[in-house]
Amino acid sequence: MTIFKIQLLCSKGRTEEAHQTLAKVHANGNLDDEVVLLELQEIKDTIILEKELEGNGWTQLWKTPGNRKRLIILLSLGLFSQWSGNGLASYYLNLVLNQIGITEGDTQLVINGCLQIMNFIVAIGQCFVVDYFGRRTLFLVSTSGMLGAFTIWTACAGDFANRGVQASGNTVIAMVFIYYVFYNLAWSGMLVSYAAEILPYNIRAKGMTLMFLMVDLALFFNQYVNPIALDEIKWKYYIVYCAWLVVELIVVYFFYIETRYTPLEEIAKHFDGEGAMVGGAAATEKGRVLAAEMGGLDTVDMGKNTYEVEHKEL
DSSP states (O other): OHHHHHHHHHHTTOHHHHHHHHHHHHHTTOTTOHHHHHHHHHHHHHHHHHHHTOOOSGGGGGSSHHHHHHHHHHHHHHHHHHSSSHHHHHHOHHHHHHTTTOOOHHHHHHHHHHHHHHHHHHHHHHHTTHHHHOHHHHHHHHHHHHHHHHHHHHHHHHHHHHHOOHHHHHHHHHHHHHHHHHHHHHTTTSHHHHHHHHSOGGGHHHHHHHHHHHHHHHHHHHHHTHHHHHHHHGGGGHHHHHHHHHHHHHHHHHHOOOOTTOOHHHHHHHHHOTTOOOSOGGGHHHHHHHHHHHHTOSEEEETTEEEEOOOOOO
């Protein structure tokens, strides 16, 4: 989140402090480094331009096609992160286990403890691979895996309810763990970071507010509806989430973009096109080359031109 701190410093007029922070992050404290100077100038230009064009009321969030696409992503991020079936195992794991014949308190405690440890390990590990695989890829793999695991979870829960075969109950436990492996690949770690990446500075605060509103609405639903539904229709309630995960996968596929190796000031072009008004316009192509260089790419495509990237140690 350092880049957002730097943007805040620049917006408050603390440019020198922002310059020093950028140098520390990208160039071991070298204030004259080319990457540092380029990125600082783009941040400053972007903030100046956005303040000049500011009219940033709430209507800005849906005023342009690009912002409407951002809004779809924001609302879905907040909702999907909490309403993908994860609320069942997070808050009502005891009910899930009771319905597959595991009622011993100590056994439930061990399962829950192991699940939380695994969640922590996978979520931390995801932080180290997000730039390697990319945001969109992780969201697609995560949601697809969740759908597959939850479908098997539902089928086995139904089989246990109908025939009482403990092997089916044990498979449910395995699917809960596998489901959370996939969930933690994207939804736990990129909820805030991805939302902040796609929002330009002038609407970031309002956009994040809406995203967290959707989180709270989903949590409200989980708290008051899930236990009642589990008690009334039991395993059949899982079918609702299977269908919903299909909807999630469709939304992710058609709306979620890749932001890997893209400077924050350039991400606007994914939504608003090449005519997007971002700062540092004169340095746009050079910025892409430098971003590709830092990301380990050999070439960078810029419309009609393709540039060879020279790799150097920063």
